[in-house]
Amino acid sequence: MNVPTDSLYATSHEWLRRDGDTAVVGITDHAQHELTDVVYVELPAVGTHVSAGQQICVVESVKAASDIYSPAAGTVEAVNESLSNSPELINTDPHGDGWIFKLRLDAGADLAHLKTPEEYSAQLGQS
Amino acid sequence: MSSTSKRTPLAATHELLSARMMEFGGWHMPVQYQGILQEHKTVREAAGLFDISHMGEVFVSGPGSELFLNTLLTNDVRRLPVGGGQYTLMLNEGGGVLDDLLCYRIESEHYLLIVNASKIDEDFAWIRSHASHFEPSVQVENQSPLWAGLALQGPKSAAIMQRLFPQIDERGQPSASLLPARNTIVSLPVANGPLLVARTGYTGEDGFECFCSSQSAPFWWDLILKTGEPEGAVPCGLGARDTLRLEAGFPLNGADLSPEHTPLEAGLGAFVSLQKGKFVGRDSLLTQKETSIPTKLAGLRMDGPTPPPRAHYPVLFNGERVGETCSGSLSPTFGLGIALAYLPSQLAAFGQKVAVDIRGRQFPATVSPRSILKHKP
Numbered sequence: 001m002n003v004p005t006d007s008l009y010a011t012s013h014e015w016l017r018r019d020g021d022t023a024v025v026g027i028t029d030h031a032q033h034e035l036t037d038v039v040y041v042e043l044p045a046v047g048t049h050v051s052a053g054q055q056i057c058v059v060e061s062v063k064a065a066s067d068i069y070s071p072a073a074g075t076v077e078a079v080n081e082s083l084s085n086s087p088e089l090i091n092t093d094p095h096g097d098g099w100i101f102k103l104r105l106d107a108g109a110d111l112a113h114l115k116t117p118e119e120y121s122a123q124l125g126q127s
Numbered sequence: 128m129s130s131t132s133k134r135t136p137l138a139a140t141h142e143l144l145s146a147r148m149m150e151f152g153g154w155h156m157p158v159q160y161q162g163i164l165q166e167h168k169t170v171r172e173a174a175g176l177f178d179i180s181h182m183g184e185v186f187v188s189g190p191g192s193e194l195f196l197n198t199l200l201t202n203d204v205r206r207l208p209v210g211g212g213q214y215t216l217m218l219n220e221g222g223g224v225l226d227d228l229l230c231y232r233i234e235s236e237h238y239l240l241i242v243n244a245s246k247i248d249e250d251f252a253w254i255r256s257h258a259s260h261f262e263p264s265v266q267v268e269n270q271s272p273l274w275a276g277l278a279l280q281g282p283k284s285a286a287i288m289q290r291l292f293p294q295i296d297e298r299g300q301p302s303a304s305l306l307p308a309r310n311t312i313v314s315l316p317v318a319n320g321p322l323l324v325a326r327t328g329y330t331g332e333d334g335f336e337c338f339c340s341s342q343s344a345p346f347w348w349d350l351i352l353k354t355g356e357p358e359g360a361v362p363c364g365l366g367a368r369d370t371l372r373l374e375a376g377f378p379l380n381g382a383d384l385s386p387e388h389t390p391l392e393a394g395l396g397a398f399v400s401l402q403k404g405k406f407v408g409r410d411s412l413l414t415q416k417e418t419s420i421p422t423k424l425a426g427l428r429m430d431g432p433t434p435p436p437r438a439h440y441p442v443l444f445n446g447e448r449v450g451e452t453c454s455g456s457l458s459p460t461f462g463l464g465i466a467l468a469y470l471p472s473q474l475a476a477f478g479q480k481v482a483v484d485i486r487g488r489q490f491p492a493t494v495s496p497r498s499i500l501k502h503k504p
Contacts, residue, residue: 060434
């Protein structure tokens with residue numbers, strides 16, 4: 001499984017890539033593999049404020065709908081509109097073109113609960 | 128894997144092919160190999176091979192078997208010539224569906240019933256209890272553990288089967304086909320028999336359902352896949368089987384069929400012969416036909432892109448809940464949400480606008496023919 005080293009990870013299999021006050025979020029390669037063919041992404045509304053661990057959107061495969069949780073507290077600043085027509089980007093490029101939303105992190109947002117790539121790899125090894 | 132799940136003779140084969148396994152109706156079954164969407168597409172365009180060994184094989188034999196089956200099943204067994212097969216239903220006294228099955232007349236007094244995997248024990252007990260009135264002229268035998276089933280489905284399946292079982296005349300030239308016609312079954316003369324091949328399926332495509340001994344299942348599985356390589360045949364799991372049958376508008380027992388609804392409500396009246404005489408559930412169907420059929424199993428199509436409808440989503444009319452979906456999916460072929468739902472009969476006419484509640488949001492849908500395959504959008 002691909003676990004890029006430039007991101008932090010939630011136990012619930014979302015990745016977060018921080019760039020200053022903002023962060024891009026998606027689901028991991030492991031998560032897309034478990035979900036199988038993604039056929040629909042219910043994107044969050046821009047402007048929504050979420051806390052860390054809050055359910056924010058839904059990714060659906062042929063077989064099941066899966067809740068996605070925000071890895072950090074912040075306000076949704078942008079969403080990946082390409083997923084509306086090409087939800088399969090989550091399968092083909094989960095850590096790149098398959099990103100889901102961009103957060104403006106809350107001031108002082110705490111990311112300490114997120115896992116490092118090494119810790120997340122270890123989690124996958126155990127499961 | 129649940130320790131109580133039953134394994135088909137092909138379970139090890141699926142695991143070797145790295146299939147993703149799941150529990151279905153008490154069985155440890157492959158849900159997919161490469162991916163549901165790809166397998167679905169391959170069956171629509173070429174051919175796919177499914178393990179259907181979980182399904183049950185019940186044999187009914189003896190001079191009284193025609194009369195017996197006609198009192199137990201909804202369709203008219205007398206219409207079956209030797210080698211003929213028909214879709215039929217088994218009902219309770221109230222007319223509710225216990226199971227839907229295929230009934231083949233293998234020989235004039237020898238029938239094969241193919242029943243749903245999760246219903247084998249219940250069906251067998253029900254069939255035996257009713258057969259007791261016909262003893263000794265009827266014998267019923269559950270041979271499910273002895274048999275395996277492989278379904279080759281798709282437009283290229285006939286070409287593959289033709290190559291697998293070439294009929295050669297005495298001068299060594301290809302001659303008339305050994306293969307069965309639609310809805311019939313033949314016993315093919317093969318060395319490691321028995322091999323019963325029926326021209327039936329659950330995908331809406333041309334195809335074959337092959338029944339062989341459990342021991343020979345891995346041999347036939349490998350041989351069919353290898354023979355089908357030039358046509359692009361691939362192994363397929365239950366995930367694609369479900370989306371394929373839903374596009375074809377075929378109901379699934381346990382989801383779309385249940386003792387709560389009659390076959391008249393399920394839109395399966397074509398497989399019910401009310402004229403043939405008494406059968407279990409007939410009186411209730413006659414009453415329902417004379418008074419009113421309260422609900423009908425409607426095909427729904429979502430109007431435009433929506434999240435995929437799934438089972439147990441509320442269906443609304445004028446903001447009021449009028450039913451719920453019993454099956455639902457994205458149609459991989461048409462990229463549109465489709466579903467089945469029992470609706471009040473007056474709301475089950477084609478063109479009727481309703482809404483499906485998906486996670487608290489209402490999405491418009493239209494009552495449509497159940498087969499999106501035959502009635503394309």
